[in-house]
Every structure is written in C-alpha cells, then in structure tokens.
Amino acid sequence: MRALVLGLLLLLASCAPSSGILAGGxxxxxxxxxxxxxxxxxxxxxxxxxxxxxxxxxxxxxxxxxxxxxxxxxxxxxxxxxxxxxxxxxxxxxxxxxxxxxxxxxxxxxxxxxxxxxxxxxxxxxxxxxxxxxxxxxxxxxxxxxxxxxxxxxxxxxxxxxxxxxxxxxxxxxxxxxxxxxxxxxxxxxxxxxxxxxxxxxxxxxxxxxxxxxxxxxxxxxxxxxxxxxxxxxxxxxxxxxxxxxxxxxxxxxxxxxxxxxxxxxxxxxxxxxxxxxxxxxxxxxxxxxxxxxxxxxxxxxxxxxxxxxxxxxxxxxxxxxxxxxxxxxxxxNTNAFVPLLLAVAFFALLYWLTRSNRRHRRGLLGAARPTAGPSDQPPTQQEEQEPELPSTLLPRRQEGPPPPDQR
Structure with a gap:
C-alpha cells in the first residue's frame, strides 16, 4: 500500500501544471x-x-x-x-x-x-x-x-x-x-x-x-x-x-x-x-x-x-x-489542470477504500483468533482457559437418583 501511495503521489506531481500565476486557465x-x-x-x-x-x-x-x-x-x-x-x-x-x-x-x-x-x-x-x-x-x-x-x-x-x-x-x-x-x-x-x-x-x-x-x-x-x-x-x-x-x-x-x-x-x-x-x-x-x-x-x-x-x-x-x-x-x-484534479479525487477514493478494507480484514482475523466470551462478555478465568468447555453432546449423561454406594 505504501508503494501505491508513493506511485500516485509521483504521478500527481508529474501531471500538475507549472507553478505560478500563469499556470492554468x-x-x-x-x-x-x-x-x-x-x-x-x-x-x-x-x-x-x-x-x-x-x-x-x-x-x-x-x-x-x-x-x-x-x-x-x-x-x-x-x-x-x-x-x-x-x-x-x-x-x-x-x-x-x-x-x-x-x-x-x-x-x-x-x-x-x-x-x-x-x-x-x-x-x-x-x-x-x-x-x-x-x-x-x-x-x-x-x-x-x-x-x-x-x-x-x-x-x-x-x-x-x-x-x-x-x-x-x-x-x-x-x-x-x-x-x-x-x-x-x-x-x-x-x-x-x-x-x-x-x-x-x-x-x-x-x-x-x-x-x-x-x-x-x-x-x-x-x-x-x-x-x-x-x-x-x-x-x-x-x-x-x-x-x-x-x-x-x-x-x-x-x-x-x-x-x-x-x-x-x-x-x-x-x-x-x-x-x-x-x-x-x-x-x-x-x-x-x-x-x-x-x-x-x-x-x-x-x-x-x-x-x-x-x-x-x-x-x-x-x-x-x-x-x-x-x-x-x-x-x-483547462485539461492541464483537470487531469491532476481527477487523479487526486481517484487517489483519495482509492485510499479510503483500501483503508476500510484493511480495517475489515484485521477485525476478521482478530475475531477468528479469539474465542467467544459468552453472554456476560467477561474474559475467561485461568481454569476455563486450562479446561475448555466441551460441547453438550460430548458431556457425560447425568444420572437420576442417589449417588452410587461407595465401592471401597
């Protein structure tokens, strides 16, 4: 992106009319x-x-x-x-x-x-x-x-x-x-x-x-x-x-x-x-x-x-x-003045588009790397980080009634 910006600036400079009071019109x-x-x-x-x-x-x-x-x-x-x-x-x-x-x-x-x-x-x-x-x-x-x-x-x-x-x-x-x-x-x-x-x-x-x-x-x-x-x-x-x-x-x-x-x-x-x-x-x-x-x-x-x-x-x-x-x-x-103006408009429009696209891309990467915090939006505890929550389909089925007797 830096190379693109530099190239556009050089192009604008080369196309700009001569400086001074007689530069355009x-x-x-x-x-x-x-x-x-x-x-x-x-x-x-x-x-x-x-x-x-x-x-x-x-x-x-x-x-x-x-x-x-x-x-x-x-x-x-x-x-x-x-x-x-x-x-x-x-x-x-x-x-x-x-x-x-x-x-x-x-x-x-x-x-x-x-x-x-x-x-x-x-x-x-x-x-x-x-x-x-x-x-x-x-x-x-x-x-x-x-x-x-x-x-x-x-x-x-x-x-x-x-x-x-x-x-x-x-x-x-x-x-x-x-x-x-x-x-x-x-x-x-x-x-x-x-x-x-x-x-x-x-x-x-x-x-x-x-x-x-x-x-x-x-x-x-x-x-x-x-x-x-x-x-x-x-x-x-x-x-x-x-x-x-x-x-x-x-x-x-x-x-x-x-x-x-x-x-x-x-x-x-x-x-x-x-x-x-x-x-x-x-x-x-x-x-x-x-x-x-x-x-x-x-x-x-x-x-x-x-x-x-x-x-x-x-x-x-x-x-x-x-x-x-x-x-x-x-x-x-005056075409000599109009062309640089058109290039300047295109440059800033492209720069704006690239900036927004880059921000969306970075947000997508951050979202994929960080797990969902849950409804409370609280960060996970140390224990939760060590023992991640399993999906409900993989949890052991809870038994009804009193606990089993001690086998000892």
Missing amino acids: AWESTGLQREHIRTLVANAADPAQLYAGDAHDGIFASSDSGQHWLPRNQGLPLPLAVNALSFDASERRLYAATSRGVFVSSDGGGHWQAVNQGLPADSCTALAIDVEHASVLYIGTAHHGVFVSSDGGEHWRAASRGLPANLPINDLAYVSDQGQLWAATVGGVYRSDNGGQSWRSLSQGLPAGITIYRVRPAALSGGDPNLVFAGSDQGIFLSHNNGASWQRNKEGLARVSVRAILIDFRSPTTIYLGTSIGVLRSNDSGQVWSAVIGGDLPKDRQVYALTLGASDYSQLYAAVDDVYIFPGSSGGW
Missing part, C-alpha cells in the same frame, strides 16, 4: 475586434493600465486590465501605424514610434505631441530607452538606420555608423548596465557598445537571407548577461556568448515565424514567444517549449506582441489583431 478576447494591434505595453507604475498600438487606427488604452478599451489619439495624424510603444525611465512619458514619426504623451495618452526634429521623413519602426537615463532614446527607421536623442526626443542625430545603408531596422533593445544597443534587421543582428556611434555585425551561425524581427538580451530582464534571443522568419535562435555565435533551438522551429519575445522579469528563465502558430512558453531559458493553449486565441495566426499586466502582473496579453488575455476572467476548461 484559457485565452479570452479583450474586445478589440476588427483592429490590427501590433504593439502592447503596460504602465509599470500601474500594470492595470495598458496601451495597444494599431496598424491603422492609432492607439487604444485600457485602465481596467484590458476589460474595456478607448481610443487615445488626440494629437496623432490618423491614419498611422504604431510600431512601438514604451514608457521612459520615469514612467511618466509614453513614447510612440509610428509610420509618421515619433510622438510623446505626458498624460497617459490623453494628448500627443510630435518630437521629430532631426528625423528624416521615414517610418519609425523601433524604439529603445535607456532605463537609467530617462532622456536618452533610440529610434530605428525603415530606410535610414538608427537615431539617438539625449533630450527626451526634442532633437535627434544619426547613430548608424557601421550599419549597411538603407537597412530596415525591425527592433531595438538597450541594456543600460552593459551599455549595449542591439538591433534586429533584415540582414541579421547588430550591436553597438558605444551608444550607436559604431556598429558591428553579430550573425555567426544565422542562415543567409534571414530576417530578424526581435532581439532580446536576457540581461534586459535581469537574466543571464551572456544569453540573447533572436526571433526570426526561421524560428528562434539563442546565443550563449553575448551574440558571438548563434544556435537554432533544438526543438526545431525553423518553419515558425517569431515576432515577439517576452522575458518574465520575475523569473528570467521563463520566456514567451509570439509566433505564427500561437504563444509558446519555456521555463528553462529556451531549451524546451510548450504551447500556451486553450480558449479563444486563434490558431495558426501571427502573434505580434506580448506583455504582462494587470494587478501584480498576473495576466499575459497577446496581440493577434485583437488583444487576448491569459488566463481570461471566465476561466473555462
């Missing part, structure tokens, strides 16, 4: 149907405040963890595509990189102001901010490389030395404590170690002709300073030597397009990917991936952006045109 739409959301950001000062950038209709905002959304476009020249959103280090100013330049809001998206002095007439495709210096910003463009501002966007200057001419920039990431600026491009991965004054290619191990959509150093979220992720049109690539070389993920995601990478800052070994087949999650720094499935999230559609938000960052948000939330408020059936 189902995806649910947040109500931005018929939109084309391409970027998401949560306000670190209040994670229930979310902002979504659309490919045509500007910016939408939610103050209740995505339950309701309202457009926040005053000052934006619609139509325009919003390609990146980010708060500065003070968490007071929200910047938007758009198809018509850079805009900033100091009132949570209520009003927007253009900050484009020094920028070319080009689509701004990427945005990175120095978290240690709120006024230092980097912008990537579709045809003119990278630009930097040291005064919160009031003035911009080119920072593209070493980048190929007209190279489209898809993403930027700045690691403040290392002073490294990373760029994801249609020609691979580039890095600048001096604030954009010079760049060098870091594409060893990447296939020829690859397009890199996202680059995310783990150090950006407090992880391994040598680990970097690159999402591409040919899957996910990892570098364990700070970009010196790259390896494809061993699970083989070569046919998957990866446009979003989210590193959980609370547990930097937990990584989320937004892909052409949905959302994937790894709990071991990208070695093994599993799908975050269930609910309304469309299958086989590109996930463009991911972010954590809501109270205590308890929910995951994904942009698949509409914005989806995991776990949704309505919950829903």
Whole structure:
C-alpha cells in the first residue's frame, strides 16, 4: 500500500501544471475586434493600465486590465501605424514610434505631441530607452538606420555608423548596465557598445537571407548577461556568448515565424514567444517549449506582441489583431489542470477504500483468533482457559437418583 501511495503521489506531481500565476486557465478576447494591434505595453507604475498600438487606427488604452478599451489619439495624424510603444525611465512619458514619426504623451495618452526634429521623413519602426537615463532614446527607421536623442526626443542625430545603408531596422533593445544597443534587421543582428556611434555585425551561425524581427538580451530582464534571443522568419535562435555565435533551438522551429519575445522579469528563465502558430512558453531559458493553449486565441495566426499586466502582473496579453488575455476572467476548461484534479479525487477514493478494507480484514482475523466470551462478555478465568468447555453432546449423561454406594 505504501508503494501505491508513493506511485500516485509521483504521478500527481508529474501531471500538475507549472507553478505560478500563469499556470492554468484559457485565452479570452479583450474586445478589440476588427483592429490590427501590433504593439502592447503596460504602465509599470500601474500594470492595470495598458496601451495597444494599431496598424491603422492609432492607439487604444485600457485602465481596467484590458476589460474595456478607448481610443487615445488626440494629437496623432490618423491614419498611422504604431510600431512601438514604451514608457521612459520615469514612467511618466509614453513614447510612440509610428509610420509618421515619433510622438510623446505626458498624460497617459490623453494628448500627443510630435518630437521629430532631426528625423528624416521615414517610418519609425523601433524604439529603445535607456532605463537609467530617462532622456536618452533610440529610434530605428525603415530606410535610414538608427537615431539617438539625449533630450527626451526634442532633437535627434544619426547613430548608424557601421550599419549597411538603407537597412530596415525591425527592433531595438538597450541594456543600460552593459551599455549595449542591439538591433534586429533584415540582414541579421547588430550591436553597438558605444551608444550607436559604431556598429558591428553579430550573425555567426544565422542562415543567409534571414530576417530578424526581435532581439532580446536576457540581461534586459535581469537574466543571464551572456544569453540573447533572436526571433526570426526561421524560428528562434539563442546565443550563449553575448551574440558571438548563434544556435537554432533544438526543438526545431525553423518553419515558425517569431515576432515577439517576452522575458518574465520575475523569473528570467521563463520566456514567451509570439509566433505564427500561437504563444509558446519555456521555463528553462529556451531549451524546451510548450504551447500556451486553450480558449479563444486563434490558431495558426501571427502573434505580434506580448506583455504582462494587470494587478501584480498576473495576466499575459497577446496581440493577434485583437488583444487576448491569459488566463481570461471566465476561466473555462483547462485539461492541464483537470487531469491532476481527477487523479487526486481517484487517489483519495482509492485510499479510503483500501483503508476500510484493511480495517475489515484485521477485525476478521482478530475475531477468528479469539474465542467467544459468552453472554456476560467477561474474559475467561485461568481454569476455563486450562479446561475448555466441551460441547453438550460430548458431556457425560447425568444420572437420576442417589449417588452410587461407595465401592471401597
């Protein structure tokens, strides 16, 4: 019985969902149907405040963890595509990189102001901010490389030395404590170690002709300073030597397009990917991936952006045109959580049955081993134990009349 109990406990442990706030539930739409959301950001000062950038209709905002959304476009020249959103280090100013330049809001998206002095007439495709210096910003463009501002966007200057001419920039990431600026491009991965004054290619191990959509150093979220992720049109690539070389993920995601990478800052070994087949999650720094499935999230559609938000960052948000939330408020059936629950019920039912059966068996053995005490339920005396009572059929027949005379 002990072996059975141990086996059941091990089975329950192996089938239990991952621990943490994102361990179970189902995806649910947040109500931005018929939109084309391409970027998401949560306000670190209040994670229930979310902002979504659309490919045509500007910016939408939610103050209740995505339950309701309202457009926040005053000052934006619609139509325009919003390609990146980010708060500065003070968490007071929200910047938007758009198809018509850079805009900033100091009132949570209520009003927007253009900050484009020094920028070319080009689509701004990427945005990175120095978290240690709120006024230092980097912008990537579709045809003119990278630009930097040291005064919160009031003035911009080119920072593209070493980048190929007209190279489209898809993403930027700045690691403040290392002073490294990373760029994801249609020609691979580039890095600048001096604030954009010079760049060098870091594409060893990447296939020829690859397009890199996202680059995310783990150090950006407090992880391994040598680990970097690159999402591409040919899957996910990892570098364990700070970009010196790259390896494809061993699970083989070569046919998957990866446009979003989210590193959980609370547990930097937990990584989320937004892909052409949905959302994937790894709990071991990208070695093994599993799908975050269930609910309304469309299958086989590109996930463009991911972010954590809501109270205590308890929910995951994904942009698949509409914005989806995991776990949704309505919950829903989750087989990953239901199977362990069913096993737990079966385990305790079996344990109860075995316990009762064992007790009945022991009572039967004790009853067979101990003679009946009689009506008075008194234990037998020493004499009775030495001379057990014979059945009545074996006792000598009692004679009537006086006793026989003495034969002596």
